[in-house]
Amino acid sequence: MASEIDKARFNVTREPRIESESFHAAAMKSLTQAVVTLSLDGIITAWNPGAQRLYGFSAAEAVGQSIAVIVPEDRRHETGELIAKLRRDEEIGDFETKRRRKDGSVIDVALHTFPVRDLAGTLIGAGAIARDTSRQKLVEEMFRLAVEACPSGMIMTNRSGEIVMLNTEIERQFGYSRQELLGQSVDILVPAGLRAQHARRRADFVLHPETRRIAGRELFGRRKDGTEFPVEVGLNPVDSSDGPLVISVVTDISERKRIEHLKAEFVSTTNHELRTPLTSISGSLGLLVGNAAGKLPDPAMRLLTIAHKNSQRLVRLINDILDVEKTESGEAVFVIERVEVRPMVEQAVEASRPYADSLGVTLRVDPSSTSGEARADPGRLVQVVANLLSNAIKFSPSGAEVVVSTAMAGDAVRIAVRDHGPGIPAGFKARIFEKFAQADASDSRQKGGTGLGLSIVKGIVTRLGGSTGFSDAPGGGTIFFVELPAWRNAAETVPISVEELHGA
Numbered sequence: 001m002a003s004e005i006d007k008a009r010f011n012v013t014r015e016p017r018i019e020s021e022s023f024h025a026a027a028m029k030s031l032t033q034a035v036v037t038l039s040l041d042g043i044i045t046a047w048n049p050g051a052q053r054l055y056g057f058s059a060a061e062a063v064g065q066s067i068a069v070i071v072p073e074d075r076r077h078e079t080g081e082l083i084a085k086l087r088r089d090e091e092i093g094d095f096e097t098k099r100r101r102k103d104g105s106v107i108d109v110a111l112h113t114f115p116v117r118d119l120a121g122t123l124i125g126a127g128a129i130a131r132d133t134s135r136q137k138l139v140e141e142m143f144r145l146a147v148e149a150c151p152s153g154m155i156m157t158n159r160s161g162e163i164v165m166l167n168t169e170i171e172r173q174f175g176y177s178r179q180e181l182l183g184q185s186v187d188i189l190v191p192a193g194l195r196a197q198h199a200r201r202r203a204d205f206v207l208h209p210e211t212r213r214i215a216g217r218e219l220f221g222r223r224k225d226g227t228e229f230p231v232e233v234g235l236n237p238v239d240s241s242d243g244p245l246v247i248s249v250v251t252d253i254s255e256r257k258r259i260e261h262l263k264a265e266f267v268s269t270t271n272h273e274l275r276t277p278l279t280s281i282s283g284s285l286g287l288l289v290g291n292a293a294g295k296l297p298d299p300a301m302r303l304l305t306i307a308h309k310n311s312q313r314l315v316r317l318i319n320d321i322l323d324v325e326k327t328e329s330g331e332a333v334f335v336i337e338r339v340e341v342r343p344m345v346e347q348a349v350e351a352s353r354p355y356a357d358s359l360g361v362t363l364r365v366d367p368s369s370t371s372g373e374a375r376a377d378p379g380r381l382v383q384v385v386a387n388l389l390s391n392a393i394k395f396s397p398s399g400a401e402v403v404v405s406t407a408m409a410g411d412a413v414r415i416a417v418r419d420h421g422p423g424i425p426a427g428f429k430a431r432i433f434e435k436f437a438q439a440d441a442s443d444s445r446q447k448g449g450t451g452l453g454l455s456i457v458k459g460i461v462t463r464l465g466g467s468t469g470f471s472d473a474p475g476g477g478t479i480f481f482v483e484l485p486a487w488r489n490a491a492e493t494v495p496i497s498v499e500e501l502h503g504a
Contacts, residue, residue, distance in 0.1 A: 034130040056102030153250035175224035209237030282311035348385035360398035366405035372413035373487040387453040395421035412483035420477040
């Protein structure tokens with residue numbers, strides 16, 4: 001830009017020997033940007049090809065015309081003001097304004113203006129190099145609208161931590177108006193007791209900028225009225241011509257914390273106020289059904305049998321809910337050991353046979369299964385396989401066979417359960433491992449189940465550092481599988497907790 005400006009100035013007072021009209025014309029044509037010169041009374045005296053491309057007028061159409069031909073009416077006062085500044089020998093750079101093209105459209109431009117003098121050094125006019133900023137303005141406006149539409153609060157700060165931009169959500173979250181925050185240190189939004197720590201972290205981020213999400217520890221914002229609320233913050237560095245900037249995405253997690261508290265209370269209530277009495281009721285009904293109190297009349301026995309089955313169903317539901325919540329919250333205890341997988345699978349198969357027999361389904365361990373050792377919790381591994389078997393048995397037709405196999409898959413031990421059920425509808429596959437997910441709720445009610453079994457499988461396997469998946473089986477049905485990390489280091493024989501395994 002600087003070299004082009006120097007060319008356009010035609011500094012005749014410094015090197016008059018090389019000044020000529022042909023030199024001027026060549027310089028004007030060589031510039032890719034729009035260059036226009038005009039007399040002190042506003043008449044266009046020079047118009048280069050860049051100006052023709054930008055404004056649409058040819059040089060023949062423009063030269064001799066008033067500059068008003070490209071200046072919107074509401075901007076015409078600027079011409080006189082610019083010439084007045086040039087008379088005072090003031091050079092004006094990146095002056096943002098608007099110009100009108102030949103087709104009538106109005107564009108945003110940034111002007112760099114300079115004085116034009118004759119050989120004697122007398123001011124005879126003004127020149128301007130114009131840069132089309134319409135696209136930049138459009139991008140900036142789209143960015144502004146995107147920031148405003150963001151459901152989370154967004155703040156942009158400079159290197160010193162001063163707020164240079166914010167959206168409406170920040171105003172709502174913190175109770176300040178935009179005018180009250182612009183130019184202020186972002187520390188104003190941090191509780192007083194945390195500001196020193198926040199300033200150190202902010203300085204560290206400037207030295208080591210990288211996109212990061214600050215979560216997992218208690219962070220709080222401070223409102224204008226002095227109240228505090230829990231937040232999560234995402235940081236994104238941005239390079240700009242004014243130096244490094246930081247965009248902070250602030251999410252108010254007060255509602256999430258409230259829900260987590262309610263969930264904890266629900267789990268506690270479910271555990272102490274529902275599971276304990278229901279287990280007692282189910283056990284008592286089981287004793288009555290087993291004639292522990294003597295033989296009962298057939299009508300009473302039918303009612304007791306129904307009550308016993310429903311109580312068992314409720315106990316399973318409560319146990320499943322507690323399993324899901326404990327696994328997700330990290331409260332479930334996992335002990336990682338060196339586990340021979342096939343015996344665990346066979347144990348789960350034997351435990352599931354009564355349920356399979358009641359529905360006329362056969363269970364079988366694939367004889368070609370290979371043995372493998374995994375890093376796992378034995379009890380949780382049996383639970384995973386039992387849940388997969390329960391799901392396969394439930395949706396297999398009477399007389400069908402469910403086959404379980406084990407094999408090595410690279411650095412993992414793979415356990416697969418193949419059923420001959422109706423398969424998984426295409427529209428349901430994305431939700432198959434979600435809580436309470438059921439492809440056909442009415443069918444699931446008929447077959448029993450809580451809709452939590454596969455969710456529990458995924459939660460446990462994920463905690464064990466493994467993965468879950470499924471595929472359509474050849475000839476119909478579905479193959480569900482889990483892969484667990486193989487035990488490679490024979491020296492590691494001391495049981496460890498899952499928290500130790502993941503460095504928690």
